[in-house]
Amino acid sequence: QKEVEQNSGPLSVPEGAIASLNCTYSDRGSQSFFWYRQYSGKSPELIMFIYSNGDKEDGRFTAQLNKASQYVSLLIRDSQPSDSATYLCAVGFGNEKLTFGTGTRLTIIP
C-alpha cells in the first residue's frame, strides 16, 4: 500500500515566522515529490517539486527531501497571512499518478 502521511494540524504560526510542514511516505520506489497549496473551496496549486535528496529553494519556500528516511518537508520563511491554506504533500511513481496526503492546515496569525 503506497501511503503518504501528513500531520493534519491545524498548525498555527505567527506572521513573519518560519512554518515547517512535514510528510512521510511508505514506498521506497517513490521518484518525485510535490507540495501543493489548496485554499478552501479551490483546487490545488503547485508550490514546489523535488526529485533529489537535499534542499531546493524557491523564494520564501524550501523543500527538503531525505529518501533514506522517506521524509519530505516544506519550509515557508517570513510567513504571510496569505500563506494560510491547506498544504498537500504528493508523491509520484513515474507518470502513473500522484498519491496525496490528507494535507496540513496552516494558519498564519497576524
Added chain:
Amino acid sequence: EAGVTQSPTHLIKTRGQQATLRCSPISGHTSVYWYQQALGLGLQFLLWYDEGEERNRGNFPPRFSGRQFPNYSSELNVNALELEDSALYLCASRDPRSTDTQYFGPGTRLTVL
C-alpha cells in the same frame, strides 16, 4: 498560456442519475488525470488517460469511467450516482517535459441529492 479548464463548475444530480464532467488540458499536455476529493478527505486517484488510452485507474467501481478525445480533452462519466459521490472532481494535466508534475483545473463540484 491558458491553464487546465473544467466544466461545469457545479453540477447537481439526484441519486441514480448520470453525471458527465469535462476537462481540457494545458496546450501541449497529452496526459489527463482525474481525482476525487470528498469533503474532509484527501485527493483520491480515479483515472489516467494518455494519447487517447486509459493507462491506469484507481480503486473505484466501474460506474466511474471516461475517455480522452483526439484533442486530448477528457470526459469523466459517473453512472448510477450515489450520495457518497458528492465531491470535488479535479482534473490535472501533466507536463510531458517534467516527470509526474501535474497542474490542476478549478474542479467540478458534484452534489448528489
